[in-house]
Amino acid sequence: MxxxxxxxxxxxxxxxxxxxxxxxxxxxxxxxxxxxxxxxxxxxxxxxxxxxxxxxxxxxxxxxxxxxxxxxxxxxxxxxxxxxxxxxxxxxxxxxxxxxxxxxxxxxxxxxxxxxxxxxxxxxxxxxxxxxxxLGHGPVANPVPGAALGMRRYEHHNPLAPYQPQKRAPYRQQTVTGAPRVLSQDLVTRVFTALTSTRDKALVAMYLATGARASELLGMKARDVDWGNQLIAVVSKGTRAYQWVPTSPDSLTWLRLYLGEMPLKSPEDALWRTVRRPYRPLQYSALRAMLVRVNKALGTGVTLHDFRHTCASRLANDPSIPLTDVQAVLRHKHLTTTSKYIHTNTQDMVQRVLEHHKAPRDSTPPPAWGYDPCDMAELFGPLP
Incomplete structure (x- = not known):
């Protein structure tokens, strides 16, 4: 050969x-x-x-x-x-x-x-x-190419100097930053209708209202709900700080219905539990399996993180809420991370552009600027 x-x-x-x-x-x-x-x-x-x-x-x-x-x-x-x-x-x-x-x-x-x-x-x-x-173990040369590849691009960039283009390291893939996966209201309604238990509906309602991550909600205890102030407390994934997050009245209503079916005995009990005996804290794998069943029934591809994206997009595109407040709710370290949720809805953009093309152009020239005759008469009296 x-x-x-x-x-x-x-x-x-x-x-x-x-x-x-x-x-x-x-x-x-x-x-x-x-x-x-x-x-x-x-x-x-x-x-x-x-x-x-x-x-x-x-x-x-x-x-x-x-x-x-x-x-x-x-x-x-x-x-x-x-x-x-x-x-x-x-x-x-x-x-x-x-x-x-x-x-x-x-x-x-x-x-x-x-x-x-x-x-x-x-x-x-x-x-x-x-x-x-x-430690002197393994290959003499790192098999992953490039000694500087563990660092982020522009990690030590001088802010007074212009950015210089940098090539991607060998084997690194080109990533395209697209728009966040935001669920339409119709799809949210379909997913919510397909849920079979009160617990699952309370979970989805809480995800959409708070933008919390999947692991953050699953780690909640009974004491982490402030019913009077309409708040829930989660341990943030990145900082691991114990933080309070506002939620909606609808999510608390579904949570109350769920706890009415499965009351908790102690403030230290896990808030989210399995619906069958023996009762135990709900795991991520079980929650993901629930969403897999919903996707199979609806023919969709919704993920748990899509609920966070949907909440973030709704808040960021509400003109009455400052972007810094959205950053605090999502617990982002940098405001630039939050700003990616400010986007133009594609369907709304297409509709506005089509209406612009269909509207007839007004060929009438705008009126010339001039003085009001009443003002002239007030200043100089009646003209002869």
């Missing part, structure tokens, strides 16, 4: 087009200890992953960040198992093949990984190999 033919055959087998990765390992939530999430069920290499995640926990990273990093590392280990190499012998070509695999749909009718997910994966792997390189 010719050398070029053998290289082509080897490369096509490494990309694993349309193939599922071996189902080894899983991400597990720990009951206690300094590490909230771990990658388990590995026969080897578990210590290297634990050491890296433990460093993140020591640096005060949120549990959700550690969970996200754990899933990316698990995907990398499954890819390494599929191609038959160890993590400490990985090369740049292996990272390239991983990116090519993630860019392809894994199942018929499914979608490939998004550019943002691929870039996040590369950032996680870069940080992982940099950490072990400082």
């Amino acid at each position: 010719d050398w070029n033919d053998s290289r082509q055959e080897f490369h096509s087998s490494r990309v694993l087009s349309g193939a599922d990765l071996p189902k080894i390992g899983r991400v597990t939530k720990t009951a206690d200890g300094p590490l909230p999430w771990r990658v388990t069920d590995f026969t080897a290499d578990a210590r290297e992953i634990d050491d890296f995640l433990l460093t993140l926990a020591t640096n005060d990273c949120s549990p959700q960040t550690i969970r996200s990093y754990a899933f990316d590392l698990l995907r990398w280990w499954r890819f390494l198992a599929a191609v038959g190499i160890r993590w400490d012998t990985a090369r740049r070509e292996d990272v390239r093949d991983l990116v090519l695999w993630m860019r392809q749909p894994q199942q018929p009718g499914s979608r490939a990984y998004s550019p943002t997910s691929i870039n996040h994966m590369l950032s996680v792997l870069f940080a992982f190999y940099e950490y072990h390189a400082r």
